[in-house]
Amino acid sequence: MKTFLVSARFLLVLTLLTGGLYPLLVTGIARVSFPHQAEGSLLNHGTNLVGSALFSQRTTGPTYFWPRPSAGDDGTNYVTVASSASNKGPTAGDWTTNVLQRIDDFRKAHALAPGIPVPADMVFASGSGLDPHISPASARIQLQRVATARKLDAQQRQRLDAEVEARIEPPTLGFLGEPRINVLQLNLAVDAIFKAGSP
Amino acid sequence: MSERDWLQLVIYFGSLTLLTPLLGGWMHRVYSDGSHWLKSILGPIERLLYRLGGCDPTAPMNWRQYAGALLAFNLLGFLVLLGLQLLQHRLPFNPQDLPAVPLELAVNTAMSFMTNTNWQAYSGEAVMSYLTQFAGLTVQNFLSAATGMAVLLALARGLAAREGTSLGNFWADLVRSVLYILLPLSLIFAVVLVSQGVVQTFSPYATVVSLEGSPHSIPLGPAASQIAIKQLGTNGGGFFGANSAHPFENPNPLTNFLEMLAILLLPAGLVNLYGRMVGSRRHGWALYGAMLALLLMTLAIGLAGEFQPNPSFGGLANLEGKETRFGIVNSVLWAGATTAASNGSVNAMHDSLSPLGGLMCLVNLVLGEVVFGGVGAGLYGMLMYVIITVFIAGLMVGRTPEYLGKKIGKTEIIWAMIATLVPFAFLLVFSAIAAVSAPGLASLNNQGPHGLSEILYAFASMVGNNGSAFAGLNANTSFYNNLGTIALCVGRFAVILPALAIAGAMAPKKISPPSSGTFPTDGPMFLVLLVFVVLIVSGLTHFPALTLGPIVEHFLLGRTF
Numbered sequence: 001m002k003t004f005l006v007s008a009r010f011l012l013v014l015t016l017l018t019g020g021l022y023p024l025l026v027t028g029i030a031r032v033s034f035p036h037q038a039e040g041s042l043l044n045h046g047t048n049l050v051g052s053a054l055f056s057q058r059t060t061g062p063t064y065f066w067p068r069p070s071a072g073d074d075g076t077n078y079v080t081v082a083s084s085a086s087n088k089g090p091t092a093g094d095w096t097t098n099v100l101q102r103i104d105d106f107r108k109a110h111a112l113a114p115g116i117p118v119p120a121d122m123v124f125a126s127g128s129g130l131d132p133h134i135s136p137a138s139a140r141i142q143l144q145r146v147a148t149a150r151k152l153d154a155q156q157r158q159r160l161d162a163e164v165e166a167r168i169e170p171p172t173l174g175f176l177g178e179p180r181i182n183v184l185q186l187n188l189a190v191d192a193i194f195k196a197g198s199p
Numbered sequence: 200m201s202e203r204d205w206l207q208l209v210i211y212f213g214s215l216t217l218l219t220p221l222l223g224g225w226m227h228r229v230y231s232d233g234s235h236w237l238k239s240i241l242g243p244i245e246r247l248l249y250r251l252g253g254c255d256p257t258a259p260m261n262w263r264q265y266a267g268a269l270l271a272f273n274l275l276g277f278l279v280l281l282g283l284q285l286l287q288h289r290l291p292f293n294p295q296d297l298p299a300v301p302l303e304l305a306v307n308t309a310m311s312f313m314t315n316t317n318w319q320a321y322s323g324e325a326v327m328s329y330l331t332q333f334a335g336l337t338v339q340n341f342l343s344a345a346t347g348m349a350v351l352l353a354l355a356r357g358l359a360a361r362e363g364t365s366l367g368n369f370w371a372d373l374v375r376s377v378l379y380i381l382l383p384l385s386l387i388f389a390v391v392l393v394s395q396g397v398v399q400t401f402s403p404y405a406t407v408v409s410l411e412g413s414p415h416s417i418p419l420g421p422a423a424s425q426i427a428i429k430q431l432g433t434n435g436g437g438f439f440g441a442n443s444a445h446p447f448e449n450p451n452p453l454t455n456f457l458e459m460l461a462i463l464l465l466p467a468g469l470v471n472l473y474g475r476m477v478g479s480r481r482h483g484w485a486l487y488g489a490m491l492a493l494l495l496m497t498l499a500i501g502l503a504g505e506f507q508p509n510p511s512f513g514g515l516a517n518l519e520g521k522e523t524r525f526g527i528v529n530s531v532l533w534a535g536a537t538t539a540a541s542n543g544s545v546n547a548m549h550d551s552l553s554p555l556g557g558l559m560c561l562v563n564l565v566l567g568e569v570v571f572g573g574v575g576a577g578l579y580g581m582l583m584y585v586i587i588t589v590f591i592a593g594l595m596v597g598r599t600p601e602y603l604g605k606k607i608g609k610t611e612i613i614w615a616m617i618a619t620l621v622p623f624a625f626l627l628v629f630s631a632i633a634a635v636s637a638p639g640l641a642s643l644n645n646q647g648p649h650g651l652s653e654i655l656y657a658f659a660s661m662v663g664n665n666g667s668a669f670a671g672l673n674a675n676t677s678f679y680n681n682l683g684t685i686a687l688c689v690g691r692f693a694v695i696l697p698a699l700a701i702a703g704a705m706a707p708k709k710i711s712p713p714s715s716g717t718f719p720t721d722g723p724m725f726l727v728l729l730v731f732v733v734l735i736v737s738g739l740t741h742f743p744a745l746t747l748g749p750i751v752e753h754f755l756l757g758r759t760f
Contacts, residue, residue, distance in 0.1 A: 003267055003268055003271045004271050004275070005253070006252055006253055006254050006268070006271075006370070007268065007271040007272040007274075007275050008275055009251060009252045009253050010248075010252040010254075010272065010370060010373065010374075011272065011275050011276055011279065011342075012251075013248055013251045013252060014248075014338070014341070014342060014373075014374075014377060015279070015334065015338045017248075017377070017378075017382070018337060018338050018340075018341040018342070018377065018381075018382065018428075019333055019334035019335070019337050019338035020334065022337070022382060022385070022386065022424060023333040023337060023421045023424040023425075025386065026386065026389045026390065026393070026399055026421070026423060026424040026427075027399050027400065027401065027421055027424070029390050029393075030390070030393040030399040030400070030423065031400075033390070033393075033394070034393045034394050037393055037394060037395070037396045037397070037398075038393050038398060038399045038400050038423075039398065039400050039402060039405075039419065040398050040400075040405055040417050040419050040447065041396050041450075042405055042407070042417070045410065048407075048408055049405060049406070049407040049408070050407055050408065050409065050410060051407045051409060051410075051417070052405075052407070052417050052446075052447075053396075054396050054446035054447060054450050055417060055446060057409040057410065057415070058409065058411065058413070059409075059410055059411055060411070061411060064410065064411070068523065078409075078413065078415060080415050080416055080417065080418065081324050081325055081404065081416050081418045082322030082323075082324050082325040082418075082439070082440040082441075083439070083440065083441050083445065084440070084441070085441065085444070085520050085548040085550075085551065085670070086519065086520065086548075086551065086671075087520070087548055087550035087551060087644050087645075087669070087670050087671030088519065088550070088551055088644070088645060088671065089550060089551065089554075089557075089645045089649035089652070089669075089671075089752070090509050090511075090517075090519075090551070090552075090553055090554060090649075090752070090756060091554075091645075091647065091648075091649055091752055091755050091756060092645050092646070092649065095519075096511050096512075099511075099512060099519075100511075100512070103512070117513070117514065117515070118515070120515040120516040120517075120518045121518050121523050123512075123515070124515070124517075124518040124519040124520075124521075125519060125520070126444070126518075126520070126521065126522050126523070127441060127444035127520040127521055127522055127545070127546070127547045127548040127551075128441040128444040128445045128446060128522060129441065130441070130445065130446055131446070131522050131523055131524075132446055133522075133523040133524050134523060135523055171203065171452065172451060172452040172453045172456075173453070175203055175206050175207060175210070176207065176452035176453060176455070176456050177451065177452025177453075177455065177524050177525055177526060177529060178452075178523060178524060178525065178526035180523045180524050184410070187410055188410070191410070
């Protein structure tokens with residue numbers, strides 16, 4: 001019985017320490033030192049909150065760069081609470097059909113010549129369902145479609161090319177992770193340069 | 200694999216090996232009674248904790264007292280966490296007005312976090328209030344890790360003791376583990392994570408309107424403080440459902456590298472600490488070598504599988520379930536580390552790995568979580584294999600087996616066999632029940648051999664106190680919640696109690712000086728023998744089941760090797 005009493009007392013004080021003091025201390029430091037990051041790295045579009053720099057969102061219109069497919073995207077909703085992955089194994093038949101369809105759709109939407117491969121990240125869904133990035137190859141392959149939809153002239157097209165290249169993030173410290181490009185931030189930049197939605 | 204892929208692997212294992220003795224040395228100072236710089240700052244808090252707890256931290260405990268204190272403390276921790284979940288709708292810090300967690304899920308979750316497993320049959324952002332997360336789940340993240348460390352310390356003291364019965368004091372081990380090791384590391388790590396974009400706030404979820412005009416929610420919460428300890432304490436339970444694949448848990452390659460390092464940091468450091476405690480740092484390195492060898496073997500299988508494109512889509516890289524920022528190599532490395540170390544956090548979805556990638560994870564799980572394993576738990580599990588190894592070595596040369604100068608007797612061998620085989624029995628029997636029963640099969644997200652892999656993975660993960668999943672399996676059903684609760688409990692305490700019993704049996708034994716017939720436990724011969732004992736014991740037990748899961752699936756993809 002005494003053991004239970006000592007246990008209860010230790011549980012209480014250690015809860016206050018690790019479940020009270022510790023998270024509050026981290027929150028305090030975060031609020032003072034990194035308020036933007038701690039609150040979700042939210043981005044404004046004009047005066048509205050448009051999303052988080054770390055979250056992808058669905059853009060399906062031809063004037064925007066597209067993110068990776070998401071298992072949380074059922075065609076009408078893009079579920080962010082809770083986000084999800086397909087969790088399909090490599091031999092799942094329904095999933096294979098689905099991916100082959102995506103490959104086909106992507107080829108058609110971008111009028112890809114036979115022999116030019118579709119980038120893998122554009123047809124496989126991410127693990128978080130919220131992957132904010134695409135590969136540089138996926139951004140470059142979408143350039144022509146975006147330029148055509150926005151009716152850009154040759155000079156503007158060059159400007160768009162330069163913007164995409166400038167926004168490619170190399171591997172961290174030169175060796176960690178993969179080169180990538182943030183889709184929402186790219187789309188916001190493109191809107192800012194070429195005016196929202198119109199050429 | 201590119202040069203950059205290889206470079207990342209080398210830097211990862213290089214960093215781990217360099218940090219291991221540093222951390223081992225630090226922990227050795229913390230647990231020996233001498234002074235250190237952190238004690239001069241936090242010493243008053245340590246003494247205050249003992250006073251508030253109402254115990255004398257120098258009072259020696261024999262193995263029964265030590266086990267009693269541990270069980271009572273864990274039982275209460277379980278009950279409090281259960282209560283928090285059932286009452287969260289009436290408690291503060293619930294800005295999303297989430298309802299009470301259903302009973303069976305709450306029991307499973309409380310058991311899961313108390314046993315350092317963090318198996319999650321729910322998505323945190325949709326089910327758990329902020330209060331449950333930071334005052335319940337975060338707390339057990341710390342305390343279950345500290346419990347594992349305490350068991351290891353007790354076992355090490357029992358093995359190294361010179362004819363005594365004391366295994367130390369559970370409360371002192373608990374408090375020191377939290378105050379001088381887990382909390383400072385977590386605090387620093389959490390702040391680094393926030394600086395990189397991990398959220399830490401009590402604000403409600405943000406609502407945004409996307410570029411194309413559709414509104415959606417951005418989930419927030421006090422995540423960084425929990426993520427730091429879930430990585431360091433081999434807990435692995437995500438604040439968000441997608442775990443460390445979620446951009447708010449793991450926003451960039453740098454956080455990914457640090458979180459991945461944190462997975463193995465303490466388990467590796469504890470191996471070094473153990474070597475120091477039993478007076479043979481070389482023995483510590485031999486154990487480290489055996490663990491690293493096993494990890495690299497399975498990692499090689501995973502990398503070989505994952506870098507082969509799926510033949511159904513021509514040459515496309517396997518990116519299903521993986522994040523662009525991490526790429527294939529970091530996803531496989533994380534998967535290997537997290538399944539070896541009984542951490543269970545994921546940065547890619549294991550369900551969508553190639554068959555060989557999935558095989559790597561499953562093999563790591565069914566080895567019994569002894570390849571680095573859980574904080575404390577991995578090493579005391581491995582020590583069960585060590586006892587079996589020296590026993591077999593003794594049989595081969597016809598001498599009474601000895602370990603660290605102490606004779607191994609019948610009692611120790613029986614306990615070691617219980618600790619290795621009982622969890623395996625539950626793993627296989629529960630998987631078999633699930634594979635032939637309607638409620639077991641109804642939860643599958645994949646058919647055929649991959650479905651069997653989902654079942655095997657679930658019970659291997661729960662019995663091994665790992666917590667990762669082939670997450671397509673719908674685990675939030677009565678069947679999986681209830682069987683799972685039993686699996687979690689057995690996997691934890693069917694190893695802890697034998698470990699403490701062995702400590703109790705070994706402590707009074709005489710240490711005899713090494714002779715020409717002593718089997719040395721600090722050299723390559725021991726390392727190789729230990730690796731093979733682990734592989735054979737687990738392999739004979741699980742190979743048939745693995746054959747029907749990932750191995751058949753590999754052939755179904757039309758490959759030989």
